[in-house]
Amino acid sequence: MKLAYGDKPVIQDLNFSLAQGSFTVILGENGVGKTTLVRALLGQLRPQAGSIEFLNDQEPVKLGYVPQFRNVDEEYPLSIREFVALNLYHGWTPWLKKEEQKRVDWAIEQTNLEKIATRQLGQASGGEKQRAYLAQALIEHPNLLILDESTASLDVSMKYELLELVARLQKQQPLSVLFVTHDLPLAKQFADHFLLMEHNKYVTGPIDELAVQDVGAEHV
Numbered sequence: 001m002k003l004a005y006g007d008k009p010v011i012q013d014l015n016f017s018l019a020q021g022s023f024t025v026i027l028g029e030n031g032v033g034k035t036t037l038v039r040a041l042l043g044q045l046r047p048q049a050g051s052i053e054f055l056n057d058q059e060p061v062k063l064g065y066v067p068q069f070r071n072v073d074e075e076y077p078l079s080i081r082e083f084v085a086l087n088l089y090h091g092w093t094p095w096l097k098k099e100e101q102k103r104v105d106w107a108i109e110q111t112n113l114e115k116i117a118t119r120q121l122g123q124a125s126g127g128e129k130q131r132a133y134l135a136q137a138l139i140e141h142p143n144l145l146i147l148d149e150s151t152a153s154l155d156v157s158m159k160y161e162l163l164e165l166v167a168r169l170q171k172q173q174p175l176s177v178l179f180v181t182h183d184l185p186l187a188k189q190f191a192d193h194f195l196l197m198e199h200n201k202y203v204t205g206p207i208d209e210l211a212v213q214d215v216g217a218e219h220v
């Protein structure tokens with residue numbers, strides 16, 4: 001597959017398959033194309049050559065996406081619960097159906113946000129905000145969850161908390177995880193496979209085969 005912005009190639013000859021149910025980490029230096037690959041997976045960027053195929057034989061692939069941490073304004077008007085439910089509001093009906101309410105409850109419960117669900121999102125801590133983004137991504141019951149540097153700028157215990165939630169969900173239900181990060185210890189702890197991106201070279205394999213020297217000092 002080739003991905004480019006106009007005539008500026010970013011990814012050339014990437015041939016990569018993601019095993020169903022795996023927890024795969026994507027590593028690589030700044031600017032190597034990790035977010036570009038995520039954008040292509042999300043359907044925001046079309047490959048200039050090759051293609052992305054979702055070969056799930058049981059059910060269609062449903063993507064969930066947890067973005068990089070962005071601070072939300074303290075005055076942000078929605079409660080955590082309203083924020084989690086945001087993508088369920090369609091058209092003019094300002095209320096949710098019973099079944100949709102249940103999905104919101106489930107996502108809030110899975111991310112340990114029950115106690116603070118009525119709090120304004122702007123008043124939540126960094127880790128709680130990121131769990132709210134995770135809950136929002138879970139609403140459609142995705143079977144492929146993409147986290148794009150979602151733990152960057154969280155402190156160590158919050159990083160682990162977020163990924164422990166993701167790892168638990170991955171084991172509970174048919175869920176594959178793609179996790180873009182610069183954090184090698186976190187990758188080693190949670191992932192089972194890796195994709196290491198370098199300019200025009202891509203290495204994949206089981207996480208045990210990833211050596212620290214392959215990744216470079218900036219990741220450690």
Ligand SMILES: Nc1ncnc2c1ncn2[C@@H]1O[C@H](COP(=O)(O)OP(=O)(O)OP(=O)(O)O)[C@@H](O)[C@H]1O
Pocket residue numbers: 005008010028029030031032033034035036037
């Ligand atoms: N919309 C765009 N138009 C043109 N070039 C872009 C665009 N977005 C990204 N790029 C360029 O594509 C290259 C890859 O960027 P990308 O954001 O995918 O890298 P990355 O590996 O995610 O980096 P980082 O670790 O810093 O987030 C960079 O050279 C970047 O400047």
